[in-house]
Amino acid sequence: MGWLSRLFGAREPSGLPAPSSAAAERFAEPPNAADPESAVPADAGLLLASLLGGAPPIDKDLTADEQRFVAALDGVLAQGEIADSLLPRAAAFVPQLLALLRQSDATLGDIAARIAQDAPLAAEVLRAASSAARGGVEVQDLAQAVQRVGAAGVQQAVARVIFRPMYGGGGSLGVRAGPWLWLFSERLAEAATSQARTAGLPAFDGYLAGLLQSTGWMIALRIADKAGIPVDLPQSLEAAAAVEARAHRLFGLAAQRWEITPGFALFTKDAAETPWARSSLPLAHCLRQAQAAVLARPAP
Numbered sequence: 001m002g003w004l005s006r007l008f009g010a011r012e013p014s015g016l017p018a019p020s021s022a023a024a025e026r027f028a029e030p031p032n033a034a035d036p037e038s039a040v041p042a043d044a045g046l047l048l049a050s051l052l053g054g055a056p057p058i059d060k061d062l063t064a065d066e067q068r069f070v071a072a073l074d075g076v077l078a079q080g081e082i083a084d085s086l087l088p089r090a091a092a093f094v095p096q097l098l099a100l101l102r103q104s105d106a107t108l109g110d111i112a113a114r115i116a117q118d119a120p121l122a123a124e125v126l127r128a129a130s131s132a133a134r135g136g137v138e139v140q141d142l143a144q145a146v147q148r149v150g151a152a153g154v155q156q157a158v159a160r161v162i163f164r165p166m167y168g169g170g171g172s173l174g175v176r177a178g179p180w181l182w183l184f185s186e187r188l189a190e191a192a193t194s195q196a197r198t199a200g201l202p203a204f205d206g207y208l209a210g211l212l213q214s215t216g217w218m219i220a221l222r223i224a225d226k227a228g229i230p231v232d233l234p235q236s237l238e239a240a241a242a243v244e245a246r247a248h249r250l251f252g253l254a255a256q257r258w259e260i261t262p263g264f265a266l267f268t269k270d271a272a273e274t275p276w277a278r279s280s281l282p283l284a285h286c287l288r289q290a291q292a293a294v295l296a297r298p299a300p
Contacts, residue, residue: 045240047184048217051177054233057240065230066239072227073220073246082254086219086226087166094162098260101151111154112143124157125149155204159211160186166215171225174218184294185214191290199286205263209287212258213271216251248276 045057062070076082097114100106115122122142129145130138132153139145146154167182169175189210196206220243224231235243252271259265267283276284 045235045237045244048177048231048235048240048243049233051180051217052173052231052233053176057235057237060236062236062239063232065232066236068227069224069229069231070239070242070246072223072229073243073250076219076223077246077249077253080253082219082250086222087215087254094158095260097158098155101155108143108146111151112146115146115154116142118161121158121161124161125154128153128157152203156189156207159189159208163212163215167218170218170222173221173225173231177221178218181214181217185211187294188213188287188290191294192287195286195290195293196283199282201282201286202261202263205261205267205283206286206290208260208264209267209283210290212255213248213251213287215254216247216249219250219254220247245275249273 049056076086097111100111100114115125126139126142126145129148132148133139139148149157164182167178167185170178189207192206192210193203194206196209197203221231223229248271252268252273255268256265256272258268263283267281270279270281270284276288279285
């Protein structure tokens with residue numbers, strides 16, 4: 001069973017190739033605690049291999065296509081901004097809603113009224129409240145749902161509804177990898193929330209970092225699709241490391257437009273400039289630990 005099956009049980013998206021068993025075995029390896037860099041992406045090349053259903057990276061020379069892929073990523077990074085065609089913008093009302101949630105005098109009625117303006121968001125809040133209800137009782141009243149999940153639950157619902165479309169569409173690579181990346185990001189967000197709380201950081205900062213960091217991979221795959229560059233597996237180890245580093249920077253560059261919280265804004269600025277393995281930010285450390293925990297999760 002592939003590592004995504006192990007993480008999500010029977011929730012595998014249909015129509016996608018099964019991730020390689022070799023990648024699943026390597027993903028389950030715990031990080032080397034003596035080497036902080038080993039905790040970073042549990043080999044990001046393996047993540048890509050599992051997403052695309054191929055073999056893990058091997059020690060070989062870079063191919064011409066791999067050199068083209070890395071060069072294409074560098075070309076986008078050199079522009080200093082991410083085009084909307086590579087990652088759509090979030091709806092404009094989201095920062096306003098999050099600002100409302102931070103207001104100490106905001107009433108449940110105010111929050112429910114704002115949520116009611118967006119049908120998918122209202123449905124997500126009701127779903128979250130029903131999941132949290134004892135005995136599986138379905139919650140149908142929006143004000144009651146907001147009270148049940150609280151500000152943190154509403155914030156997470158907003159993030160899921162607004163940012164999930166970023167993991168869909170694109171060319172063939174994006175279509176293949178997007179559903180997997182979204183499921184992985186949901187699990188990473190849950191784990192990063194827990195790690196942030198343990199570290200004394202705002203839990204929502206951890207949630208956002210976990211949910212959105214993988215958008216860098218979506219951007220990278222869309223760049224390859226647009227340029228007509230095939231991503232053949234297995235990759236070389238050098239290419240895998242190069243692409244992983246650039247995917248993290250692409251996330252940082254794109255996410256700087258989402259100034260949702262001060263802590264998340266600081267993390268995105270750091271991501272655009274600092275390799276994930278070397279970042280000293282507490283939130284980066286939390287995310288590294290969260291990813292190691294998610295990828296090492298035993299089969300159900």
